[in-house]
Amino acid sequence: MAPNHGLSDSTSLSFWAKPDSSVAYYLTATDSAGCSATGAPVYFVTVKPVSINDQEIGQLVNLYPNPSTDQITTCFNVKKLEIKIIEFYNNKGQVIHRLRTNEETIKLNTTVLSKGLNFYKIYTSEELLGHGKFIVK
Known part of the structure; x- marks a missing residue:
């Protein structure tokens, strides 16, 4: 699943999430040299299908x-x-x-x-x- 799955803007601090399945969002920081690090989940979104x-x-x-x-x-x-x-x-x-x-x-x-x-x-x-x-x- 793409890291920005269901996000309105994966580069913004003010975003909304509307995924079609439950997902955990992680923060990945990338420096000017291209090195990146990913931390623990920042947001969890649980999706309950409309029934x-x-x-x-x-x-x-x-x-x-x-x-x-x-x-x-x-x-x-x-x-x-x-x-x-x-x-x-x-x-x-x-x-x-x-x-x-x-x-x-x-x-x-x-x-x-x-x-x-x-x-x-x-x-x-x-x-x-x-x-x-x-x-x-």
Whole structure:
């Protein structure tokens, strides 16, 4: 991998890094005679690839109405993945309701949720699929 992999300017003290994989950057000094020395890593950049969680949750899950009053409906457009757990959180980050399901559509009475801003996380059998937020009036 090139020493300036993902750097905006490898000769500047004010640079930004945008590598496509995790990398350690080293400082190499070269004198006027052409002699160079490389030290220990100066910067480490860890890259986590964008996954279905970050990118497509809006296309995979439809939660409505938002805001809601009596009931929310959650529709999953996910046939290839098994939904296992949906967790609902209040605005303090506390789990207030948890569902286990493999259904494509779920209706939930909002009395089990907090008034105001709520959050949800959806897990498959193997990973966090995504998260979102909604309001209960």
